[in-house]
Amino acid sequence: MSKNFKMVAKTLFGFEEMLAKEIRNLGGSNVVEGVRNVAFEGDTGFMYKANLCLRTAIKIIKPIHSFSVRSENDLYKKIYAMDWAEYLSVDTTFAIDSTVNSDNFTHSLYVSQKVKDAIVDKFRDMDGSRPSVDVKFPDVRINIHIHDEHCNVSLDSSGRSLHQRGYRTATNIAPINEVLAAGLLLLSGWDGQCDFIDPMCGSGTMLTEAAMIACNIPANINRKEFAFEKWDDFDQELFDKIVEVCLNRVREFHHKIVGYDKAPSAVRKALDNVENANLSEFISVERKNFFDTEKFTEGKLHMVFNPPYGERLSLEMEDFYASIGDTLKQKYPGTEAWFITSNMEALKYVGLRPSRKIKVFNSQLESRLVKYVMYEGSKKAKYMNKDKDND
Numbered sequence: 001m002s003k004n005f006k007m008v009a010k011t012l013f014g015f016e017e018m019l020a021k022e023i024r025n026l027g028g029s030n031v032v033e034g035v036r037n038v039a040f041e042g043d044t045g046f047m048y049k050a051n052l053c054l055r056t057a058i059k060i061i062k063p064i065h066s067f068s069v070r071s072e073n074d075l076y077k078k079i080y081a082m083d084w085a086e087y088l089s090v091d092t093t094f095a096i097d098s099t100v101n102s103d104n105f106t107h108s109l110y111v112s113q114k115v116k117d118a119i120v121d122k123f124r125d126m127d128g129s130r131p132s133v134d135v136k137f138p139d140v141r142i143n144i145h146i147h148d149e150h151c152n153v154s155l156d157s158s159g160r161s162l163h164q165r166g167y168r169t170a171t172n173i174a175p176i177n178e179v180l181a182a183g184l185l186l187l188s189g190w191d192g193q194c195d196f197i198d199p200m201c202g203s204g205t206m207l208t209e210a211a212m213i214a215c216n217i218p219a220n221i222n223r224k225e226f227a228f229e230k231w232d233d234f235d236q237e238l239f240d241k242i243v244e245v246c247l248n249r250v251r252e253f254h255h256k257i258v259g260y261d262k263a264p265s266a267v268r269k270a271l272d273n274v275e276n277a278n279l280s281e282f283i284s285v286e287r288k289n290f291f292d293t294e295k296f297t298e299g300k301l302h303m304v305f306n307p308p309y310g311e312r313l314s315l316e317m318e319d320f321y322a323s324i325g326d327t328l329k330q331k332y333p334g335t336e337a338w339f340i341t342s343n344m345e346a347l348k349y350v351g352l353r354p355s356r357k358i359k360v361f362n363s364q365l366e367s368r369l370v371k372y373v374m375y376e377g378s379k380k381a382k383y384m385n386k387d388k389d390n391d
Contacts, residue, residue, distance in 0.1 A: 055182035079118035093134035159227030166222035167277035199290035201259030204270030294331035325350035
């Protein structure tokens, strides 16, 4: 049985608590939240499962060494001293990703170059030959993180960012990141127990992530490969078994997931992506302008969307956000509506008081995920009826 080791899952700002919960639910131990990351422990099988299943993780890295470092020469010597033959051979291609936050090191590319030189020189001095660098498709991706005078060296088990799920081949101008979409849905409390709508669905990312959460489908089941599949110790049989076990936990979904967009091109892209994710039986997408629609179900409705915002809407911002508020008020009773915006000024025009505001980031933009609860009838009537029920 393989031993447990430390791993670190990277995530977006504000998603740390959610990711920690995901890791615990999956079976990880010694879970510790950081800033944009969560540390935890598990065995090799759990590393495979974490990459496959975690919805709010961007990468899963495996720390292999750490040391204090004060200069470029110091960095070179300590990287050179490591036993790289444990992780690479002369036939292995590799790449270095560096993140630096230090007064002694200011350029991440220079740090990557120095680390590369040390590894290459070590092999050349031992064997007379060296492994090659392949920035795009390396066999092993090495992660260097320097904070002040502390350096962590890790192996990147994921490879390409885990937001690249594998189902999205068609996108719009500013598509929402899959990890961000999944995180917003989880923050909103979406659990698949009612009907769902994204009334401005774009290329369908929110719809797809909502369906995968509702059905408990592993987040990265459509992904073609993970970096750990190229490692020398990769266990194909164990990985296949984990995929099988995770797919056996998929659950039935008995509600509707509906997407609207007024652009025909967006509807086509959304339908393509939904089909790529094998979720067409759960999701319907229609060409509609949200402001001309009304609630399609008599029961509870959960709404999460990413309205367009920014420069191209500056002239009509007031009307656009006022229309969101009017449509919710007049056409969507019994709906819990959430949307993300980086335009704080625009929120004033919605004309409704949000019951929650959560700080998140959409790429580099500081944003808010806001919640509006639209009651059946008036709020006052709701509480009067509740009082009657309690008499």
